[in-house]
Amino acid sequence: MSSPPTSPEPPADLDAFREDTRRWLADACPQSMRGPVPPGEGLNWGGSDQADQSEDSRLWLTRMAEQGFTLPEWPVEYGGGGLNRAEAKILRQELKALRARPALTGVGQLLLGPVLLEVGSETQKLEHLPKIARGQVRWCQGYSEPGAGSDLASLQCRAEDQGHHYLVNGSKLWTSYADRADWIFCLVRTDPDAKKHDGIGFLLIDMKSPGISTSKIRLISGESPFCETFFENVTVPKAQMLGEPTGGWGIAKKLLQYERSAAASLGGSSAVGGGSMLELAKEVVGLQHGTLADPELRLRIAQLKMDQSAMALSARRVGEEKREGTVGGTGAILKYVGTELNKKRYEVLMSILGTQGLGWDGSEYKPRDLATTRAWLRSKANSIEGGTSEIQLNIIAKRVLGMPD
């Protein structure tokens, strides 16, 4: 994974930059955008549909985007901040000191953007990157299909070359928030006669195009973050193909790496509804002779804490090895470990909450309890989305351990 290009100019004066940034943030960041995100409220994913965002959230996004601070290390011409690594680090530190929430999140910023920077044509970059950086366009991801889950490369959604445009037919499953997205990036079958990995293209499609419809999928958590998206004779200009029409699989894999490193970061936090798991355990379970009243649960919590620290240290080690140029295979374990750990974390939280964690809704349950329960249900998908745990084990066995097919 390569980092986004950095501004060529050396830092004139980092202390002055820190001073300016701190002062600017203190003014720009609304009070309600500081501290943990309360249950029921979500981060700003950008896009034309801002209905669920507060006025402060929209303001915070606009201000940060004007400075290029939503994507601080991207070049200015693509809507970024043009900061070098040291300046970006200062910005992160100052945001953290203010406990400011991210002004913008989403797959455009986290997944598509880095790949566009790497493989997009100049026209594509100028067209799409600034809109991602400013949060004007919300993207969704069209990878899986009803018949192509773990075996993603067997996908059937067709893009037929019609001379001036492609004609797209088929459907995509697990398209996150497709009902609210402005654009979708899709893996499509461009050559049905080629070997399955070689006949795939990576297509950028405007969700307003005629022939596209979505239907929401209700999950066990009661929420519907995913959709099924249908394409019926959708016309897509040929300029919207990213890379070669049959080179999509390589791009898809690049993007999956970004997706997996984002998923891996799930397991690290133990915060729940603003407090720590340890505090929650002491409050709900209670202490007896100085140790948690439930000895078995006490050891499970200790074990989880150890595992979280092992995960965080491994992620740090991967970073350090990258800088030293001694990269081993450790990076390949992070998606598996992070997501499995997040599931375990919610199992422990459910044990701590006891029957208070069984509420679906109503006034007898604290928002913290309800949110934890829903998050527990949501966490079950962590080891399925973005490449299942079993696929991750296949990857480790094949790529790291060199075990034969």
Next chain:
Amino acid sequence: MALVLTETQTEFRRSVRALLHANSPVSEHRRLRNEADPDGLSRKLWRQMATLGCLGLDTDPDDTGDSTGTESELGGMAELGLVLEQCGRQLAATPMISCILLSSRLLTELGTKRQRALLTEVATGDLLIATAYQEGSRHNPEHVDTVAQLLGDQLSLSGEKRFVIDGHIADWLLVSANIEGLSEPSLGILLVKADSPGVDLTRTTLIDGRNSATVRLNDVKLPRNAVLGDVSPPPHHATVLEEVLARAALAQAAEMMGIAAELFERTQEHLRTREQFGQKLASFQALKHRMAHWYIELELSRSVLMDANSGVDEGRDDWMSLAHHGKARLGRLCSLATAEAVQLHGGIGVTDESDIGLFLKRAKVAELTLGDSSFHTDAYARRLGI
């Protein structure tokens, strides 16, 4: 050290590996066992390790003189970890834990100048000191029935210590005992010559071919300055003992890392070469997933150990927690590693001819030495405040 080795450390590891590879292959461990060697380990290897500077890594250079040739850049848990990991890979039987991590460290932390004078000969490999802290069959350093009764200028030491690692060949012993006859009773560590009248050493042969001893102390007469440091004011050695045991447990975990990594590589090689149903075992998905899972646990353990070692060397506030985590995790890793190695090797894995059994036995001893995973998980939880 952070989470990657420095060049100096990589170079040092190479030297240790070369020394052990040449002088202590696994076959040497097998020979010591088969011939029921009276020492149970190679003193020649121990002196060679002294020449490399391994034995002075945990002491103040002022106490050991220049005899160790230790470079100033080296010295600390990170390097001790490298030595022990290589020992684990080769099953090298050495008194590294007993004599260096436990005894040298206790002397360095608590000894008077006169007592610390022993360290010069320890660092050259000529003198062995064992630490006698355990009394029951489970690791519980707080459980001490051994008593040192102070009568005038004399101490009378009585009690029984078990699982005294390398006690059978020790020249000196460090013994934990409750000192009675002071203004307040307190735990102290006493320095006792192993051939003192009243000291009875019984060698015990362990499953891994190595040795410990049961030490029976029957009215052993000692001068009052046999207590490390001094007896006035009364010593409170319990905290230092707890810290030294935690450091030693972390070093023991490093040896276990070497065992687990070696077993992993040997198993990988077996799966790559052995064929059944007309194909290499390595091509079966059920086995691939087990190896991938094992690999994940290896990598997590390595991250934790590297960080714990630097935590100790940097004197971080939470270094005890890091050490507890290290020993707890490596205990679990070794359970996984030995179970998988034996199972995936199939029938050959349970024969004495295969080396796998030797690793299994050493791993079990290491797992139960200085506290198993339950002990250290409990200690870790205590430090979390739950």
